[in-house]
Amino acid sequence: MADPREGRRIPAPLTWVAGLAAVLLGVGLGELTAAVVGPSSSPVAAVGSALIDVAPSWAKDTAIALFGTADKLALLAGIALIMLVLAVLAGWLQVRFPPWGIVLVAAFGVAGAVVAATRPGAGSMAWMPAVVAGASGAVALWLLARMISTRPEAPSTIGQPGPGVEGARERFVSPVPRSLNDRESDGREPEDRSSSERSETKRSPSPPPSRRAFFAWAGVAAGVGVLAIAIGGVRSTASAGVAAVRRALRLPAAAVAASVVPSGAELDLPGLASVVTPNEQFYRIDTALIVPEVDPADWRLRVHGMVAEEFELTWDELLALPLEESWTTLTCVSNEVGGTLVGNARWLGYPIRELLARARPDAEADMVLSRSVDGFTASTPLEALTDDRNAILAVGMNGEPLPLEHGFPVRMVVPGLYGYVSATKWVTDLEVTRFDRATAYWTTRGWSERGPIKLQSRIDVPRKSQGLKAGDVVIAGVAWHQGVGIAGVEVRIDEGEWMPAALAAAISDDTWVQWSLPWNATSGDHVIECRATGKDGEVQTSQTAPPAPDGATGWHWRTVSVFD
Ligand SMILES: Nc1nc2c(c(=O)[nH]1)N[C@H]1C(S)=C(S)[C@@H](COP(=O)(O)O)O[C@H]1N2
């Protein structure tokens, strides 16, 4: 349409404002639509989720290492930044090289729609929010850019304005400073301006070149966008739906209760991780940018594959089974030595071994591929699900229904295996298969196909940052080797003799155990190290290994400064 030379006269920041306002409006309307269509159809969330799935594992490992459980927030911030750049670019393009700005915005809308529609578990309307976002963003950008990019009345160069273009052309802009424009403006509503300005324009060859209308409309677009994002956000978090169903839920009592926490299992020292991790403090690791919302009424578990009898289980059927309670300490394979991606809870659920007994796996089967509604999969050795450990289909965590972010309504919990190969949240499908026939989510990304949890111990206190006064202090931490149990923990200071720490009472061999050692701290800098021994005699190795591909090893150590 326009002559690019004409666009060049417009200050670039003005084009950025147009782009930002238009994209904000589009994103807002898209998110608002998503709040209605379903939170996972949010274009931002869908693109974010897709990025998580396609990101190379080093990127993900770095993200987890850098941001820990705030990795998703970091991703959203990254996406916001990219959109910001995109918006600025689109605004500039639309003014300088029309119609490439709106083409860019529309293309992102289409891309978002494709991604959202092809996400695992996408509803039939999942494409809609992105289409709304792309279309409204493109239209807004077209209108805003038009408001600033029409040239002033110049006797010789007027082309042939298309239908509807006149108003916009006359509403133009000149190199006159904005303050001057503002002075000339008369406070009328922006809606009134075009027609009246047009008449003014006709009276004078140099129109009152006001950008006020442009800024007003850009402000309106941005404001509506922000408002829509806010409303969409409130709507989907209040997403009364599944959260309310969960709150109203009463789980049946356990047919088999968990052991009571032995007195003396909780040393109750400030700074030491409590032996039972409260749900709100339990680490969360998953690939789900938007927490899946699964209504128990719609939940089904399909058990199939290499079995004599495939079947489906509903929520009511599951709750009618005799549920068992057990203690299990969950650990993430991404946990660094000394890291906090580990927690202990009392789980309520039904033994997976019983479900598999009902399905009767083929003799050649050696793995169960569990799948969640969001497409995540884990490969668990069949044996770990059929031996006598407490591998359960869990519905309860520390006496309440699973929190939404911990897999509501149903997840797997398998003692002794890292979460990525066993702890599938929002689980809806168990396929009995073989390791040489199917590959799970993280295995395709370079992690080991099997992930037994490694023997580990951690120092919790004294904290590194804590200014420590010379005298009697307590060194304390936790140690775990699920399925095996901890026989002892030793501590040494400044590479001196190993000293046995006192073990607190263990809840079970599947849980971590607290340990402590009194220490007469002398002034100066000291290095504290710890290592655990398993009940099988294994001593925690000093050999360091990174989390990838099958779990970190090495001794946890920390330096402390002691003052007089
Ligand atoms: N659906 C789903 N389940 C999942 C994951 C996931 O990404 N998606 N991550 C697994 C990993 S890597 C771990 S360590 C545990 C963490 O469980 P939590 O978030 O309840 O602590 O969940 C497992 N279950």
Ligand SMILES: [Mo]
């Ligand atoms: Mo994990």
